[in-house]
Amino acid sequence: MLKPRQSEVEVEARLGMFVLKTNGSRVGCLHTTETRDIRFIADVSSHLFHKLYDLAEKTAIYPVRHVMCVDHIYQVGNKKLRVSEDVMTGILGSPAEKAKVGEINVVCPGEALDYRVTISWESPAQMKPGTLTESLLRTKSRRSYVHREGVQLDFTEVQTTCGDAQDSEFSREIEVELLETVTPPSFVKLDAMRQVIQFLQAECKEIMR
Structure with a gap:
């Protein structure tokens, strides 16, 4: 995250819930006429987060990687630039720009969580220090596991x-991400991603029984 990056395609799925903007209730099914009236909350309850975290730790095929960083987000027109800072060393990574290519919203009425798949193009960005105003600050403690190859x-x-703003919001996020995607991902990789999401949803059902 903190080292210089080449341009790459990023494919990730965030677990959460689709809710109605009017009253915050969960969406039962998604129709095209409703999309403007809903929002996606990528926040998981503490109970589910820690139960799934313990499960991932036991089933990971590689040791955990723990990263503590601060993402400094800058809004430039309709673009967002990010500079990541390592909390332990204070080292700043190279500026990066992420552009959303598309997304797929998947509502799962029979499951504990819905999910949103986002495809983005991330590339190095040019930015002069001190020339932009920070619009968002995200302090993150992230543990990553390789659940299966890729x-x-x-x-x-x-x-x-x-x-x-003086106030801040705390959230817990679970993401399923394809690794090292420098070209459009193959159907094999996308199917592996779908299987991991289904695995997590099945475990959610067991946890909530």
Whole structure:
């Protein structure tokens, strides 16, 4: 995250819930006429987060990787630039720009969680220090596990502060990400990603019984 990066395609799925903007209740099924009235909350309850985290730790095929960093987000027109800072060393990574290519919203009425798959193009960005105003600050503690070859699980606790606001929001995020995707992902990789999500959903059912 903190080292210089080449341009790459990023494919990740975030677990959470689709809810109605009007009353916050969970969406039972998604119709095209409803999409403007819903929002996705990528926040998982403490109970589910820690239960799935313990499970991932037991089933990971590689040791855990723990990263503590601060993401400094800058809004430039319709673009967002990110500079990541390593909390332990204070080292700043190279500026990066992420552009969303598309997304797929998957509502799962019979499951504990829905999910959103996002495809983004991330590339190095040019930015002069001190020339931009920070719009968002995200302090993150992330533990990552490779669940199977090419698919990584990220468990992240995030403290988010907007601009000069004194208050901040705390959230717990679970992401399923394809690794090292420098070209459009194959159907084999996408199917592996889908299987990991289904595995997590099945475990959620067991946890909530």
